[in-house]
Amino acid sequence: MSAETDPIAQRLVFLIGPPRSGSTLLSRMLGAHSAIVAPEEPHLITPLAHLGYYASVEAAPYDPIITQKAARALVADLPGGEQTYLTALRGYSDAIYSGLLAARPAVASGGWLLDKTPAYALSLDFLVRLYPTARYVVLTRHPLAIWSSYVDSFFDGDDRIAHAHNPLLERYVPAIARFLREPPGAIHRVRYEALVRDPEGHARALADFLGLAYEPAMVDYGSAAEGTRESTRGLGDPMTVARETRATTKSLAKWAEAATGRPERVGLYREIVARLFDEDLETWGHPRAEIEAELDRIDLAGRPAPRPALTRYSLERKLLVALRRRIRPENRLGRWVRKLREVCDVLLR
16 A cells, blocks of 8 residues: 555654663654654554464463464455455554544644554564554664663563563564664664754654654653643653653663672673674664673672662562562472463363
8 A cells, every 4th residue: 555545654653662762752752743643652553463363462361372273264265365454454553543643633634643662663574564654763772771771660670580571682672673674664763872962953853754844842842741732651661751851861871880780780781682693783783892892891899879769669669579589480389370370271272
């Protein structure tokens, strides 16, 4: 479907980036523009990608294996096959996106809808099949800055528990790097480190990419939120970005500071980086040699950075991480919970 015959896709821009890459910051900047609607993460596309034909879920209140077989057989029987299936899925997503635009009449006549959902990076092939003519903004950040922020924000600084729960970099870096090397069409690359050093320059470039006039509110997005418009915060950032009113360079060295005096953390950093391919790191903009040199400069004998002040959110994180530590596969409780889940899965299948 061409852009001329695909009006919804002409209004869609997808922000692609891993969790903790600065996507909430960039979403707030874009959402502060008067011609861009930026709702909180819709998570609209991911379930569609896992209905069975392209991918499936691992656990569900239905049988994912049978559903996958049924979906592929169903699509094979459709007149038009996969294209008919995609058209049906587009009917659903187009209706939702159109509704979000219609809710903002001032934007609906000629603006853009921004969908910032980090999980889309793991379903890029499907997303591009669904919306080949949409615009794509791809955000990257130093991989260890992403990892450090993820661990400290959601896992109370416990790298091992975080990695057992989600090997974030090993999942997102290869997927996004391949997307950058094989761009589907209209794509604009943003590096977080450059963005926070020159927010106005990047805001102007993004506005130009979308065919819009630059607006100063894109840089001072906090002012836009306090005025006539509400700039989106995002589901994935409960702490940091909401405290700022514009981009800041405060976090650039934070990942290395958080590893000072913590040789076990630096050790895991090295393990994670070793699992990533040179080509992907080059594409990402942080070659292996550069990262290893940065790790070598960390003072392993130094005093660790002080822990942040306790908040209600951080106390909740501590409780959840404590439970994860207790419920490990090698522990008796962990084995019991895993066995119970396996028995239930067999019985319910």
